[in-house]
Amino acid sequence: MAFILRRLGFYVVAAWxxxxxxxxxxxxxxxxxxxxxxxxxxxxxxxxxxxxxxMLGVGHPGxxxxxxxxxxxxxxxxxxxxxxxxxxxxxxxxxxxTIPWTLTLVGTATVIAFLLGTALGILAGWRNGGWLDRLLxxxxxxxxxxxxxxxxxxxxxxxxxxxxxxxxxGFSSGVVPGWNMSFIGSAISxxxxxxxxxxxxxxxxxxxxxxxxxxxxxxxxxxxxGQAKGLTDRRVIYTYAxxxxxxPQLQGFGLALGFVVSGAIVMExxxxxxxxxxxxxxxxxxxxxxxxxxxxxxxxxxxxxxNVIVDIVIVFMDPRTRVREVPA
Amino acid sequence: xxxIIPVSADPVVPVExxxxxxxxxxxxxxxxxxxxxxxxxxLIGVIGPLFTPYDPSYQNPKLSASLRPPSSAHLLGTxxxxxxxxxxxxxxxxxxxxxxxxxxxxxxxxxxxxxxxxAFLGGVWDEILTLTANVFLVIPALPLLIVLLGELPQKGxxxxxVVLSVLNWPWGARVxxxxxxxxxxxxxxxAARETGESTWRIIAFEIIPNQVSLIAxxxxxTVLYAxxxxxALAFIGxxxxxxxxxxxxxxxxxxxxxxQLGAWWWFVPPGLAVALIGTSLVLINxxxxxxxxxxxxxANSASRIAGRRMRPTDPTPVLASLEPRRSPVAAFVHxxxxxxxxxxxxx
Numbered sequence: 020m021a022f023i024l025r026r027l028g029f030y031v032v033a034a035w036x037x038x039x040x041x042x043x044x045x046x047x048x049x050x051x052x053x054x055x056x057x058x059x060x061x062x063x064x065x066x067x068x069x070x071x072x073x074m075l076g077v078g079h080p081g082x083x084x085x086x087x088x089x090x091x092x093x094x095x096x097x098x099x100x101x102x103x104x105x106x107x108x109x110x111x112x113x114x115x116x117t118i119p120w121t122l123t124l125v126g127t128a129t130v131i132a133f134l135l136g137t138a139l140g141i142l143a144g145w146r147n148g149g150w151l152d153r154l155l156x157x158x159x160x161x162x163x164x165x166x167x168x169x170x171x172x173x174x175x176x177x178x179x180x181x182x183x184x185x186x187x188x189g190f191s192s193g194v195v196p197g198w199n200m201s202f203i204g205s206a207i208s209x210x211x212x213x214x215x216x217x218x219x220x221x222x223x224x225x226x227x228x229x230x231x232x233x234x235x236x237x238x239x240x241x242x243x244x245g246q247a248k249g250l251t252d253r254r255v256i257y258t259y260a261x262x263x264x265x266x267p268q269l270q271g272f273g274l275a276l277g278f279v280v281s282g283a284i285v286m287e288x289x290x291x292x293x294x295x296x297x298x299x300x301x302x303x304x305x306x307x308x309x310x311x312x313x314x315x316x317x318x319x320x321x322x323x324x325x326n327v328i329v330d331i332v333i334v335f336m337d338p339r340t341r342v343r344e345v346p347a
Numbered sequence: 348x349x350x351i352i353p354v355s356a357d358p359v360v361p362v363e364x365x366x367x368x369x370x371x372x373x374x375x376x377x378x379x380x381x382x383x384x385x386x387x388x389x390l391i392g393v394i395g396p397l398f399t400p401y402d403p404s405y406q407n408p409k410l411s412a413s414l415r416p417p418s419s420a421h422l423l424g425t426x427x428x429x430x431x432x433x434x435x436x437x438x439x440x441x442x443x444x445x446x447x448x449x450x451x452x453x454x455x456x457x458x459x460x461x462x463x464x465x466a467f468l469g470g471v472w473d474e475i476l477t478l479t480a481n482v483f484l485v486i487p488a489l490p491l492l493i494v495l496l497g498e499l500p501q502k503g504x505x506x507x508x509v510v511l512s513v514l515n516w517p518w519g520a521r522v523x524x525x526x527x528x529x530x531x532x533x534x535x536x537x538a539a540r541e542t543g544e545s546t547w548r549i550i551a552f553e554i555i556p557n558q559v560s561l562i563a564x565x566x567x568x569t570v571l572y573a574x575x576x577x578x579a580l581a582f583i584g585x586x587x588x589x590x591x592x593x594x595x596x597x598x599x600x601x602x603x604x605x606x607q608l609g610a611w612w613w614f615v616p617p618g619l620a621v622a623l624i625g626t627s628l629v630l631i632n633x634x635x636x637x638x639x640x641x642x643x644x645x646a647n648s649a650s651r652i653a654g655r656r657m658r659p660t661d662p663t664p665v666l667a668s669l670e671p672r673r674s675p676v677a678a679f680v681h682x683x684x685x686x687x688x689x690x691x692x693x694x
Contacts, residue, residue: 033482040491045498147642156380159633163571163625165578168597168618175606227633234642274484281489285579289601299490300583303497311497315490322487 022340026330030323037319041312042090046083099313110313113298118317121294124210125283128217129276136222137268140229141261147234158223166282170216170289177212184212187291213290221279228271232264239263266337273329276322378634384627388620392444395437403434403591417612424612427603435591436616442592444624446508446577451570453512458519458565463550465520466527477524480517488514492576493585502586511573519565526558564635571628578621593617 093099099110143151161169178186190205236242237260245259284296291297295314302310334340371379400422407413407429415425423432465476495510496502530536531554539549555562580586581594584602588595600606600614637643 029478029481030485032478033485036482037486037491040486041494044494156377156630159629160622160626163629164622165575165582165618165625167579167582168614168622171601171606171614171618175611179606179609231636231640231643235640238642277485277487277489280487281576281579284489284493285582288583299493303493303583303585306497308498311494315494318490319486323485326485 020341022334023330027327030327034320034323037316038091038094041316042087045308045312094316099309110310113310114295114314114317117293117295117298120292121283121287121296122321124213124292124294125217125280128214129221129279131214132218132221133225133272135218136225137229137265139222140226140268141233141256141264143226143230144233144237144264145256145260147230147237155227158227161220162223162227164220165285166216166220167285167289169220170213170286173212173216174289185209187289188293209292213286213292216286217279217283220282224275225268229264229268232267233260236260236264262336266333269329269333269336273326276325280318280322375634375637377630377637381627381630381632381634384623385631388440388624388627389444391437392441396441399431399434399437401431401434403430403438406430416610423616424610426599426610426613427605427608432596432613432616435596436593436620438591439593439596439617440620440624442504442590443574443577443594443621446504446511446592447570447574447624449508450511450515450573451566453508454515454569454573455519455562455566457512457516458569459523459555459562461516461520462523463527463554465524466531467546467550473524476520480520480524483514483517484521489576489579492580493583496580496585504587504590504592507577507580507586511576515569515572519562519569522561522565523558526561527554530554530557560635560639564632567628567632567635571625571632574621574624574628593621 097111099114139151143149174186177183185208188209190202190209242255242259245255250259283294284299286292287294287296288300295318299311299314299318301307302314374382407425409429413425413427413429415421417424421431421433423436425431426435461476461480465473492510492514496507499506499510536549536553539553544553577586577592578594578597581588581592582597582601584598586594588598594617596617597614600610600617605611605613633643
């Protein structure tokens, strides 16, 4: 419990830092982001000013401290005001409509990649020198390849040349979103290539890391003791070696989420996938600063939340976190 | 039949002091491949721009020069507006590598400074520095970079280098702090202190030389990350697109529909270059890991003694059977060796 509380405290600090950065960036920037945006949208609707006030501090009479307090208040209520470019829509509704897409796709693909990579890593670590090791150079290439470039190649091969999968978007243009078979089928077929991109490019990293930890763990005396007792290989692999090797892997999972999300953002552009990454990039190209900042916050909160979940899993896996004194 | 193997017969360890070449030969194969691959790219980056056949930005107005596949006139074909892809690639590799190495150097220096300082100061300062590093590790970097660069008025190479360096020190600082804490209480540090060496001298001549491999690995990792991030940011279009880097090449290829037009020669070379540079860095890093922890080496590359694979971490072979499935005595000895555990269920 103490472990969870400490971690929660840390995530609260991290969230606060992210919010404060978000508040300070437009205000400390050289040049004037606000003047830019007002000159770019001369016919700005009065309601849109709300968003600018909240995020950028346009025409706000109060002191910086006053602005900060009202900014925090707005963030806590997920009230990011009205969007500047898509006038009547509110920023939160724009973000809300994209989150399910990203969460389903990126979440599922990441979990699959993690599980698959970890399983392969266990095998490769145990049978060091086996056939899996011959794949290592190829895996390193996959690990180094940029997500979006791999996505381009997949589109070129499977969509443009072979016509097996659709070229982009979240669903076919004729289909109306809803809980019916044709929409779900269309969404799934559109999500396969993006999901494959994430899985294939990130599985190598998990596998290499797990292999290395596994090999180090196998060298420990307690694993040797397990073998000496005459336990079956299966039992030694899973309950002696892999269970312990999994802990660094899980800790790495929390930290790597940021990278996965970053890769997914760029990947969404390549596929024109209607997720939050595409929204962010569209906001950047149309200089929609309030939307950009709101999206940054939402993504950060999501990553922090995922980290909390990972920490809870770690508490179940690692008895050391359940005792009172936690070694740093 | 059993035989006794003389321990000094290990063929990989030369008896004489390692020459420069010997040192190179003993590097793990991964590292060698990585160094050679990276060396080729550095060479291209240094001298390539001197040999560009065309001005990379020159737009050939003739319609016949647009979107040509590779030919002798244009080794890698031309873009939509008739620019030479090969020239862009030569210039782009330089700019991308330059950014990677500068960011790697600055961020690594920052990481060493923060990591060693935190470990030595201890107390509240340590807590604050560690907390800062951890917070910046957990906040997703790319969205933050996009917001920062999106609102920055200047978005050229320099701005990108500054932003990436400032955001990239935490990982290294964390690792270096942990290692410094581990080394700090060793006897040789105590001895140095007893002889009256100043703290700065101890840090510069005792602590830092003892974590060179860690610092090197951190440098390589940072370069890898910086190149990946800069290419992604250029691809999104949040940085200045007027100069040619591998990322801007990919941006123009994507925004002018190279994919839909089937112009693979336009987007494959820059992407492949990024991937190969990245691979070389990953290989070098694996090599550094293997130097520190020989167990990680691919077991196939280990030397063989009496038909058995031996790795540097295996126990010294005292008795070994020439026959693959062994005599009772050898089997008994073998059952206690760690290698049996690692090879136990091979086939």
